[in-house]
Amino acid sequence: MRLREWQLAFESFLLDDAATANLALGKSLIGGPTLDIDTGLAIYHNAYKARLQEVLRTDYPTIWHWMGDEEFDQLATAYIGQCPSAHYSLRWLGKGFADFLREHLVPEQGAPLAELAALEWAFTLAFDAPAGSPLTLETMAALAPDEWPGLQFRSTPSLQRLECQFNSLSLWRAVKEACDFPESMALAAPQVCLIWRNDLICHYRSLEAPEGSALNGLLDEGWSFAELCEASAVIYGEGAALQAVTWLKQWVQDGLLERLER
Template sequence: MSLHTWQRDLQASILTASDQIRQPLNQGSISREREIAVYADGYFLRLAEALQSNYPALFQILGDDDFYSLARAYLAAHPSSQPSIRWFGDQLATFLAQALPYASVPIFAELAAFEWALRHTVDAADAPLLTLEDLQAIPTGDWGQLCFKLHPSLSILSLQWNAPKVWQALMAEDAPPEPQRLPQPCLVWRKPDLTLHWRSAKPPEVHALNLLASGANFSSVCEALMSEDINDVPLRAAGFLRTWIEQGLITAA
């Protein structure tokens, strides 16, 4: 049997739990099934370790046994398909929101979404930031047609539970608060000093950011904010823009 065929069959056995190895891996006393099981267990444990690294708060809440049961269920539903293990777990929030018994505790899915957004900020692409000085150099008459790009590290989450507070307590090794329905959008991004940051945001601000993300110009953003029952829309929109620039949410590109 060629090395390529052996590798292919071994991979299929590990990924699908099938028995496709046509010859023993070696001629020792250990059985073929045991040899395959060793590789399969090692493969799973490495992926479970990656999930634990990406979702430390969720791991703390579930504990070892339940988290590893989750990892097996997730792997069965979403086999690793990326060359880099960094991306394993990118669908965990969706899985938790849809699969029982996890879907019956909705804060699990939101905690996973929050932790994945934090993970994303670590290796998101960098980009030069727009400064207030850059903005001042733009002629007043051009403002309406300006299109602003959001920093690649920014995630905009529509959370319905107090997941950030639960995460914060767990990371501080404090007792987490009880799950509480608390509808509020959340922004997660990497600040210019490379620290991770998150904060809550009001619906009008999130609406404006989503419009920018879709390619809308500043004039369209102001028009959309008029439907948000906001007084002095131009002043509020300018205030949003200043805050975004100061916090490093807008790129110069």
């Protein structure tokens, strides 16, 4: 058996739920005085699945805490069976977990769990994202007055934005801070949550509706600074420009924005 054939046979064995090795693979192996071939293969088979479950536990600690060992491992096994690891790095194993939860579970259970999975995955994405070139207050202060109206922005690579329908952030924070775990519940109104990395540390905060709408307009609809002021005037009237500057200063201080050059 050539090396490539052996590798494919071993891969097939690891991915086979029945853990049945083909005859050629079995014949290529040599047992020892304390470990026969079948037992050795079984150890590899079990260890592979256990490692994948461990990765999902690490990526989704809040869901693991919520569900407990047995139920989480059952769900993880079902996910791995439907979405087997297809990348050389286990970093991407949990990429589709939120969609899987939404489709695999009844809506009453799947919706809050899927949202929580999306939140936990957002922290992973934010932590691994490139640094980008975030604007600074010093850069903004150096702009000429005639540059401000047409200023446009894009998000830094690490910025993740989620609209939460449930108290997912409270659940995540409870596990992170090792305090009492609250019940999952729907929010009275959707809440925009920002997650980003700055100085190698992931940060997060939730936004009030006006600020969330303003940031969405800036990043999704391509508003210029002048258009941000115009949209803010609907709520803040004569104070719109001051409010827009206040928001922009906070977003720049947090390291959320890059300048979009046209």
